[in-house]
Amino acid sequence: MGKHTFSIGGVHPHDSKISRGCAIEPLPLAPVVYISVAQHIGAPSVPCVQVGDKVKVGQVIAEPGGFVSAFIHSSVSGTVKSIGPRADLAGRPATHIEIEVEGDEWLEGIDTGDTLVTKIPEDNKAIIEKIRQGGVVGLGGATFPTHVKLSPPPGSKCERVIINGCECEPYLTSDFRTLLEKGEQVVVGAAILKQVMGNVPCTVAIEENKPEAIAHIKEVIARLGYEGIEVMPMKMRYPQGGEKQLIDAVMHRQVGSGALPISVGAVVQNVATALAVYDAVQKNKPIVDNSVTVTGECFPRQANLLVRVGTPLRYIVDYLGGVPADAAKIISGGPMMGRAVANLDAATVKGTGALLFLTAAQTRRAPESHCIRCGKCADACPMGLEPFLLNKLSRNMDLEALEANAAQDCIECGCCLYSCPAHIPLLDIIRQGKGAVLGAIRARAAAAKAAAEAAKNN
């Protein structure tokens, strides 16, 4: 079997996984945590605790604010100090619940032991409800509520569950370490997902730069004796872990513009999500912590930490020895898609996967020059778009032409910007156009809905 990969575009950045040897270690509890109520895609959750309440680890502190929303649990035990706006990573205010930590007392019913529970409950509805109650969201980056993904709309049928262990972003190693250290749990999580989706085949996709993980997961599957779960080594190529790219690579099917993966029969879940599903279903343990890679060439102490949700970034950095003097930029996430941290006082969220320290030389942007229509960006785009054209259209805000050229399909992977020899900030510009087109599409849908309502009432 040859190496699998997606059919168009992509780039080959150096993988720089310098923290791959660091085992996941639990971070000591911070004195205070700040838990955001908007840490998933969809409606923000609604706080259901009062200032002064005593909470335990795993206790629900905010309830879903809609169908596409998630439960949020206290990640520590202690007292709720305040509920109010606080600046997030980008400095934008979001409602946070501040909890002062007192001890580490877990809610009753949560199994905190290490014993592997392999017996999967039979009732699929109960499993999905447990996943919902556990506040599980997609931990691959998009933080889309998992129970919504596992409830496909009527008429669509899942044909394959894909567990995404590509971790194609340079520097990140938390998924790799999870596969190595919690491979059994991930495989049981995959088996749960497979059962919920109707016992369809399941593929664990891992990039070939992680041979230890590939061998380990193969061994675990054989040992636990699950049928229909296979490991698929993937070629190293960015953005292999993009949902649509991975479906293309594994199933050779293309997800249409604006369509969901389920339309081609695929459900993709990240490795960390599979682990969270295992915890929620088998251990009654909601998402209260997640693995965060702290790395960078200029950072003296590489680490993969198990961090409680809501821990201030500054606490993590100080624990590892503080911000290095030559670090010019801190990025939350990987270097390709991560976002620069403007505010170290911000707290982690469920989807925080990494803190990356880069020096001035690594982040410096070369001066922009003119587009010579070389087409490298079009070659690199994994969605088959023409970034040089979208660049021009976005600068002129030609919404009609942007939509005709599928600016809304951009996945913001940054391959165009990475490949541009003229150093044009293509993604920065196209993101503007994409936002405007999505706004126009939404406005049109809302207008059509309003018109349909009006027609129905008359």
Add this chain to the structure above:
Amino acid sequence: MVKTILLTVAVITALGLLLALVLYLVAQKFKVEEDPRIDEVEKAMPGANCGGCGFAGCRAFAESAVKAPNLDNHFCPVGGNEVMAQVAAILGYELKAKAPEVAVVRCNGTCEARPRTSDYDGMASCAVKAALYTGDTGCAFGCLGCGDCAAACQFGALTMDPVTGLPVVDEEKCTACGACVKACPKKIIELRPKGPRGMKVFVSCVNKDKGPVARKACANACIGCNICAKTCTHEAITVEGNLAYIDASKCKLCRECEAMCPTGAIHGVNFPKALDKEAIKERIKARQNG
């Protein structure tokens, strides 16, 4: 030889006349009726085609104006009342004169007053910067300083001051077309009435944070302390969401609020004399005591 030349000339001439006649008849038959006033109105327009009126250009404005029942929804900010009077004369409409407006920058977060909290090394565009984060200062509302407004101005009326990092409006050149207002992602530029001899008083801040937070981010911020609203005897000032706003239609340019503002967020511009804070404060005290 001569005969051939003459014959050729005669045939060509006859043919030309015949075809001209055909063209004339066809043109008469399929003539597009167009209001001649459209051309007249377009001629009276400044011809900047800036789009400040809300139409695609001067021609589009003229076409719409001719069809409209009155001129209430048509105003050329570049030409102002002068041009509109001409347009009204051509179309036989009555003109409601509009107070001339000018762009005003409602942020005084200079480099000195508003310390940087991070370095921005991305693309030099306010729109891009605003999409990434709240900006490289503690103030989430103020000017981002990349000059999208200056780039949007067709009249060269906006320039970025390298010392303060803020845009400066040249009131002589500003036509109040509103391009900068649309370009600013933080919505800090406002079109305000020009005022007598250009004199106007406005709050040069849009920060809605609570007082201490705003003050920490910027020394020149409005802290929503309400002193101006209490001082004003013309009910021109409202404080909403920790931010004061002066209604230009009610402001009598007495400058009392400016003298009382503890942070200097209120600006009076184009006044012939410098503000004598002490004299005004004594005047207010005397009024309050007796």
